[in-house]
Amino acid sequence: xxxxxxxxxxxxxxxxxxxxxxxxxxxxxxxxxxxxxxxxxxxxxxxxxxxxxxxxxxxxxxxxxxxxxxxxxxxxxxxxxxxxxxxxxxxxxxxxxxxxxxxxxxxxxxxxxxxxxxxxxxxxxxxxxxxxxxxxxxxxxxxxxxxxxxxxxxxxxxxxxxxxxxxxxxxxxxxxxxxxxxxxxxxxxxxxxxxxxxxxxxxxxxxxxxxxxxxxxxxxxxxxxxxxxxxxxxxxxxxxxxxxxxxxxxxxxxxxxxxxxxxxxxxxxxxxxxxxxxxxxxxxxxxxxxxxxxxxxxxxxxxxxxxxxxxxxxxxxxxxxxxxxxxxxxxxxxxxxxxxxxxxxxxxxxxxxxxxxxxxxxxxxxxxxxxxxxxxxxxxxxxxxxxxxxxxxxxxxxxxxxxxxxxxxxxxxxxxxxxxxxxxxxxxxxxxxxxxxxxxxxxxxxxxxxxxxxxxxxxxxxxxxxxxxxxxxxxxxxxxxxxxxxxxx
Amino acid sequence: xxxxxxxxxxxxxxxxxxxxxxxxxxxxxxxxxxxxxxxxxxxxxxxxxxxxxxxxxxxxxxxxxxxxxxxxxxxxxxxxxxxxxxxxxxxxxxxxxxxxxxxxxxxxxxxxxxxxxxxxxxxxxxxxxxxxxxxxxxxxxxxxxxxxxxxxxxxxxxxxxxxxxxxxxxxxxxxxxxxxxxxxxxxxxxxxx
Amino acid sequence: xxxxxxxxxxxxxxxxxxxxxxxxxxxxxxxxxxxxxxxxxxxxxxxxxxxxxxxxxxxxxxxxxxxxxxxxxxxxxxxxxxxxxxxxxxxxxxxxxxxxxxxxxxxxxxxxxxxxxxxxxxxxxxxxxxxxxxxxxxxxxxxxxxxxxxxxxxxxxxxxxxxxxxxxxxxxxxxxxxxxxxxxxxxxxxxxxxxxxxxxxxxxxxxxxxxxxxxxxxxxxxxxxxxxxxxxxxxxxxxxxxxxxxxxxxxxxxxxxxxxxxx
Ligand SMILES: Nc1ncnc2c1ncn2[C@@H]1O[C@H](COP(=O)(O)OP(=O)(O)OP(=O)(O)O)[C@@H](O)[C@H]1O
Ligand SMILES: Nc1ncnc2c1ncn2[C@@H]1O[C@H](COP(=O)(O)OP(=O)(O)OP(=O)(O)O)[C@@H](O)[C@H]1O
Ligand SMILES: [Mg+2]
Ligand SMILES: [Mg+2]
Numbered sequence: 001x002x003x004x005x006x007x008x009x010x011x012x013x014x015x016x017x018x019x020x021x022x023x024x025x026x027x028x029x030x031x032x033x034x035x036x037x038x039x040x041x042x043x044x045x046x047x048x049x050x051x052x053x054x055x056x057x058x059x060x061x062x063x064x065x066x067x068x069x070x071x072x073x074x075x076x077x078x079x080x081x082x083x084x085x086x087x088x089x090x091x092x093x094x095x096x097x098x099x100x101x102x103x104x105x106x107x108x109x110x111x112x113x114x115x116x117x118x119x120x121x122x123x124x125x126x127x128x129x130x131x132x133x134x135x136x137x138x139x140x141x142x143x144x145x146x147x148x149x150x151x152x153x154x155x156x157x158x159x160x161x162x163x164x165x166x167x168x169x170x171x172x173x174x175x176x177x178x179x180x181x182x183x184x185x186x187x188x189x190x191x192x193x194x195x196x197x198x199x200x201x202x203x204x205x206x207x208x209x210x211x212x213x214x215x216x217x218x219x220x221x222x223x224x225x226x227x228x229x230x231x232x233x234x235x236x237x238x239x240x241x242x243x244x245x246x247x248x249x250x251x252x253x254x255x256x257x258x259x260x261x262x263x264x265x266x267x268x269x270x271x272x273x274x275x276x277x278x279x280x281x282x283x284x285x286x287x288x289x290x291x292x293x294x295x296x297x298x299x300x301x302x303x304x305x306x307x308x309x310x311x312x313x314x315x316x317x318x319x320x321x322x323x324x325x326x327x328x329x330x331x332x333x334x335x336x337x338x339x340x341x342x343x344x345x346x347x348x349x350x351x352x353x354x355x356x357x358x359x360x361x362x363x364x365x366x367x368x369x370x371x372x373x374x375x376x377x378x379x380x381x382x383x384x385x386x387x388x389x390x391x392x393x394x395x396x397x398x399x400x401x402x403x404x405x406x407x408x409x410x411x412x413x414x415x416x417x418x419x420x421x422x423x424x425x426x427x428x429x430x431x432x433x434x435x436x437x438x439x440x441x442x443x444x445x446x447x448x449x450x451x452x453x454x455x456x457x458x459x460x461x462x463x464x465x466x467x468x469x470x471x472x473x474x475x476x477x478x479x480x481x482x483x484x485x486x487x488x489x
Numbered sequence: 490x491x492x493x494x495x496x497x498x499x500x501x502x503x504x505x506x507x508x509x510x511x512x513x514x515x516x517x518x519x520x521x522x523x524x525x526x527x528x529x530x531x532x533x534x535x536x537x538x539x540x541x542x543x544x545x546x547x548x549x550x551x552x553x554x555x556x557x558x559x560x561x562x563x564x565x566x567x568x569x570x571x572x573x574x575x576x577x578x579x580x581x582x583x584x585x586x587x588x589x590x591x592x593x594x595x596x597x598x599x600x601x602x603x604x605x606x607x608x609x610x611x612x613x614x615x616x617x618x619x620x621x622x623x624x625x626x627x628x629x630x631x632x633x634x635x636x637x638x639x640x641x642x643x644x645x646x647x648x649x650x651x652x653x654x655x656x657x658x659x660x661x662x663x664x665x666x667x668x669x670x671x672x673x674x675x676x677x678x679x680x681x682x
Numbered sequence: 683x684x685x686x687x688x689x690x691x692x693x694x695x696x697x698x699x700x701x702x703x704x705x706x707x708x709x710x711x712x713x714x715x716x717x718x719x720x721x722x723x724x725x726x727x728x729x730x731x732x733x734x735x736x737x738x739x740x741x742x743x744x745x746x747x748x749x750x751x752x753x754x755x756x757x758x759x760x761x762x763x764x765x766x767x768x769x770x771x772x773x774x775x776x777x778x779x780x781x782x783x784x785x786x787x788x789x790x791x792x793x794x795x796x797x798x799x800x801x802x803x804x805x806x807x808x809x810x811x812x813x814x815x816x817x818x819x820x821x822x823x824x825x826x827x828x829x830x831x832x833x834x835x836x837x838x839x840x841x842x843x844x845x846x847x848x849x850x851x852x853x854x855x856x857x858x859x860x861x862x863x864x865x866x867x868x869x870x871x872x873x874x875x876x877x878x879x880x881x882x883x884x885x886x887x888x889x890x891x892x893x894x895x896x897x898x899x900x901x902x903x904x905x906x907x908x909x910x911x912x913x914x915x916x917x918x919x920x921x922x923x924x925x926x927x928x929x930x931x932x933x934x935x936x937x938x939x940x941x942x943x944x945x
Contacts, residue, residue: 015667015676059497059892061670063677077893083839084886087832093810096905097828101895103903132838150895307849324852333853339879340846343854345662357855386664388882402854496897497888500829504884505877507833508840518748524755548881561830567800568809568834570745572752573793574800575708623712623792628785630777633763656873665878668885 004031004154004184005052005075008067012044012051014389015063021047022209028070031153034185034198036217039205040231041393041421042378045188046080049156052186053077072184075154076147080162080392080419082139091117091134091142092127098149116145120175135293137168144175154184159392161191162418163336165293165447169194190393190421192234204233232423239450242426249286249433249455250473258282259410259441264312266303273308274299276467279460283409283439286432288452290445291462297445298336300462301412304443305333316410332406336414336445338399342387347379350387350398354405366405373401376427393419397428404431411435413444417451429455492597494553501669502545506558509541510565517572529633532640536648538580539612542588543605543649547657549669552589552597555608559585576623580616587615602654609649613641690736692806694913698819700807703918704799711795717784718936720791722928724798726921731798735805749797757790784940809834815908824902832887840880847875 006028013020021044029035029052037045050056054071057064079085088094095113104112113127120141134142140160147155157176161169173194176185180198189195202220204213204227212231213224221228221235228235259281266274274296281287289297302308306324314321321327335341344350351370360366374380377397382390387398400416411432417425433455436442443460446452452459461469494502516537524531545558563581571577591611595604617638620626626634660666692700707727714720732742764786766779813831816822851871891897 011680013676013680015672020680053893055889055893059495059889060668061672063672063680065677065680077890079886079890079893081886084883085890087828087835087887087891089810089831089835093905097891097896098894100902100905103901106903106905106907109903109905146894302849305853307852328855335846335850335853337846340850341854343851343875345664354855388878389664496825496829496892497885499825500832500888500891501881501884503826503829503833504836504880507837508877508880511837511840518751521748521751521755524759529759557826561833564830565833568804570801570804572748572797574796574798575704575803576796576800578705579708628765628782629760629763630765656877659874660878660881663874663878665881668881 002031003028003070005029005070005072005186007051007069010051010069011065012047012056013063017385020209025209025211027052027203027211029154029184029186032182032184033201034180035187035201035203036192036195036199037186037188037203037205038192038233039212039421040207040233040378041190041397041419041424042382042391043205043207044209045205046158046391049077049158049186049188053154053156072152072154074150074152075156076150076152078140078143078147078155078157078160080159082136082143082163085143086131086139089130089132091122091124091129091131094131094142095146095149098146102150112149116148117142119148119179120145121171135168137164137171137293140164140168140172141175144172144179148179152183154186155180157185157187157189159189159419161189162392163293163415165291166449168293169447173198190234190419193236196236204228206231229422232421232426234422238422239454242422243450243454246454249436250457258317260313260315260318262313264303264314265310266299267309267311268299270309272465274303274462274465274467276300276312276460279467279470281441281443281458283441284436285458286436286442286444286456287458287460288444288446288456289460289462290447290452295462296465297462298414299465300460300467301333301414301443301445304410305331305412307333327410329406330408331410331412332403332408334400334403334411334413334416338395339388341399341402342395345386346384347374347387347390347398348383351401351405354402370405373404376431377401377424393421393424396420397424400428404435407438408440410441410443413442415445415447417446417448492551494551494557498549498551498554498669499557502549502554502558503561505545505548506541506561507565509544509558509562510567511569513538513541513562513566513577514569514571517566521572529637529640532637533644533647535616535641536609536613536644536646538616539584539588539609539645539649540653542585542612543608543653544656546588546592546608547600547605547653548660548666550597550600552593555592556582556585556589559588559612580619583615583619584612587611602650605653606646606650609645609653610642612649613645617641688736690734690806691913691916692730692734692802693736693808694911695806695917696819696908696910696914697807697812697815698908699910699914700803700917701812703921704803707799707921708796711792714792715788715942716932717788717791717938717940719929719932720788720795721937722932723925724791724795726924726928727795727798727802729924730920731802735802737805745801749794749801752797753790753794756793757786759786760789761786784938787938811906811908814904814906818904818908825897828891828896829888832891833884836880836883836887839883840876843879844872844876847872847879 008026010022010025011020012022037048039045050060051064053075056062086094088097092113095116096109099109099112117124117127122138122141122145131139131142161172164172169191177198187195187199196217200216202215202217203211204220204224206212212227213220225235261276261279264276265272289300291297299308303310306321306327316330342350344353351374355366355370374383379394379398382394387395390398396419400413403411417428420428429451432442457473459471460467520531520534541562542555542559546555559581563577566577588608588611591608592604626637629637711723714723761778761783762776764782766781768780769777770780770783771778810831813827817824817827
């Protein structure tokens with residue numbers, strides 16, 4: 001079959017970096033293929049996608065060399081960050097922007113817009129809706145609609161569902177499936193469970209940007225399973241095998257410190273944005289907060305960190321928590337967007353930042369800890385790099401790693417595992433488990449059901465700005481009935 | 490290596506400038522609040538209004554950026570509901586044009602403190618010309634006028650030169666400027682290692 | 683600004699034409715040196731500001747406050763330090779003369795009129811409509827128009843970002859210091875992250891726009907057709923009429939006994 005995009009002997013290097021990211025990489029994709037690019041975090045998948053679409057070097061000025069390169073005539077690109085891909089304020093205007101580029105006559109536009117929104121399953125009362133009022137999942141579907149408006153031969157997708165809830169993820173992939181019939185689709189994704197029936201070719205990369213395996217999915221996943229496991233790349237059933245090997249995290253004895261919340265409310269612009277009626281949390285508990293996009297999970301964590309205005313009775317070890325200063329050094333927060341957290345100009349400065357704040361850089365023990373963390377998270381050889389120049393997964397790991405430097409009693413994490421390969425996901429969760437067993441209270445937002453299953457001791461479900469249920473994994477019942485949660489209201 | 494403005498250059502310039510526009514808007518009431526003190530100390534902070542041009546130029550280093558930045562910043566200020574109303578647009582165009590002309594005289598080859606301070610002074614002269622027509626500053630008593638101009642020039646150098654330069658130095662440290670600057674031949678050659 | 687209001691006829695005037703007319707009036711106002719005419723001219727603009735923007739009065743009064751500050755502060759510096767012969771009051775360097783008093787008042791009204799014209803335009807024009815109109819009527823290059831629209835979309839995001847950066851600094855253990863030095867320190871440390879974030883975001887959006895085939899051609903169709911209507915005529919006729927009336931009243935019923943405020 002004819003080839004639609006390819007590159008022969010690609011060499012690529014980021015300015016001011018030491019080595020080449022790609023050295024003589026050759027890859028070609030045939031028309032109509034649905035390809036999944038798989039590989040450890042930081043191996044260059046996102047970068048390759050940008051090369052194949054021609055964004056590098058046309059829009060993004062990064063030097064490349066190749067013997068030959070073929071770029072598709074028409075293509076669309078879905079970026080990972082839903083907020084940085086729109087240029088207009090309203091849904092209809094954004095799609096119209098694409099139609100204008102294609103010189104579609106005005107009188108056909110409204111019809112086309114409605115049709116496209118229906119194709120991606122985005123049903124709005126009024127197409128003139130402000131984009132910023134949409135949830136993450138809805139935004140990605142809008143992005144898909146704008147891409148479809150281009151009627152492209154090839155669609156590039158770079159982790160389009162990293163920040164989207166279960167339901168939204170399923171919707172996005174269903175949509176992709178529905179529209180993909182005679183299109184070529186190239187996907188970069190770590191959460192592969194839901195896309196196995198979309199793709200028919202898998203290309204696996206090693207950590208240094210070389211192709212390790214290439215073929216249809218059954219071939220790759222049955223012949224290269226050991227390698228995938230060793231390199232820490234996701235494969236179907238990776239979680240099941242992990243769960244079989246490792247014992248489940250359980251809640252031991254309630255010990256020294258605890259949180260108490262009663263009639264707790266968080267406010268955004270004077271409006272009640274989150275309510276938690278009543279809860280008592282003991283040290284060693286690991287609470288997972290779940291709920292749909294826009295339900296109020298981040299709001300809950302921000303409120304508990306006292307970064308939003310709150311009311312109600314909130315106590316830690318009996319002492320009331322009224323303002324941020326009451327939590328200083330006791331609690332630590334990892335933001336949903338890792339970039340928000342970066343304050344310095346290099347990875348090493350970033351991880352030792354808290355130590356320098358407390359004048360403890362000379363403390364050998366802490367410095368060792370910082371170095372260990374970098375090694376564990378595979379950031380050791382990125383020490384001098386600017387945090388913003390990391391890959392998405394590396395950014396996330398760096399921002400989470402800063403949490404382990406301190407020993408907070410309360411650790412609040414907003415989706416700490418998104419965009420990770422399996423190795424890093426498990427390492428990160430195991431580190432959290434260690435903290436938890438040392439007595440830290442962990443409250444974390446995630447959409448990943450496996451984490452709830454294996455690690456959480458308790459689940460809070462958020463819906464429409466309210467914590468609607470609070471389930472505890474019951475130690476007594478687990479033995480006989482598997483994962484049963486006890487409703488404790 | 491092309492020197493024409495690409496979409497990325499334009500959008501980045503305009504976003505920076507709209508940011509400055511918001512700052513300019515806040516600067517307005519501040520300026521008017523210090524104005525009645527007389528002796529023209531308000532003129533010391535006037536230089537702020539020339540800053541978008543030099544900051545944007547130092548970041549992107551291409552022809553046309555200074556003018557675009559100053560026009561965009563004043564449009565931003567205007568659309569935020571500036572107390573100066575339409576006046577800001579006119580001032581923005583003239584100030585941007587004067588800065589641009591000076592940078593052109595340097596053939597857009599100099600990105601240092603001296604070049605941007607001079608560009609700022611050039612903008613400043615542009616604004617003074619407008620003031621003569623609009624604000625009747627020629628009718629101020631002589632001592633007052635001299636003070637007025639001296640203060641404005643000093644403020645200009647502080648804002649467009651010293652401050653702008655140090656802001657961009659700090660930005661360069663964050664690596665963000667690499668996004669909009671063209672890669673060097675050296676980077677390209679290093680691919681054959 | 684996200685305030686609910688009613689659309690008035692001024693909203694329906696073609697944005698490019700509105701801008702053009704007001705620019706013309708701006709230049710026109712600079713050529714007025716006659717204090718009485720300046721005052722009546724101010725009246726014609728303030729009628730539009732007060733009755734035709736569709737905003738509730740509470741908001742209008744709120745907008746008016748800074749304008750009054752502008753009025754007084756512009757007037758005062760000329761009144762106190764301007765040249766003049768007929769001294770009314772003298773104290774140290776302060777020398778209030780009749781000429782400088784009138785000139786100061788004149789400048790005050792001029793500043794007020796500029797401010798009101800500007801805010802009237804802003805309150806009755808949606809940015810997206812303005813830039814579509816500029817592309818269609820004044821052939822502004824789409825590269826600039828869409829960059830402006832994208833940048834305006836980013837304004838609220840930038841404000842949120844500012845808050846997040848402050849939160850992040852708190853979480854990472856930077857104690858917010860009290861007092862002036864604390865404030866100065868935070869003023870110093872916020873712009874750089876904010877600027878670099880905005881630049882990165884702008885860059886990503888530009889890349890996304892190019893990925894959506896922007897730039898591949900100059901010719902394009904438009905989702906919004908901004909044409910001309912009867913309201914445009916109304917707008918022009920309003921000014922022709924009221925300005926003539928203003929001139930008539932200024933000559934017939936002068937408030938102050940001056941004609942030219944220039945020296
Ligand atoms: N602008 C840059 N400057 C320097 N190095 C960079 C830059 N962007 C990316 N890198 C590096 O290039 C490598 C590949 O990055 P890329 O984003 O392509 O990885 P990825 O495979 O998509 O990873 P992930 O799964 O975490 O998203 C990473 O090691 C990253 O640190
Ligand atoms: N900065 C903000 N200002 C005002 N409203 C906001 C802000 N951030 C979020 N919201 C609104 O608050 C509600 C809850 O948002 P929140 O970010 O807490 O949701 P979430 O559950 O974390 O969703 P996601 O899974 O997408 O991260 C949403 O309706 C959202 O539109
Ligand atoms: Mg990536
Ligand atoms: Mg969230």
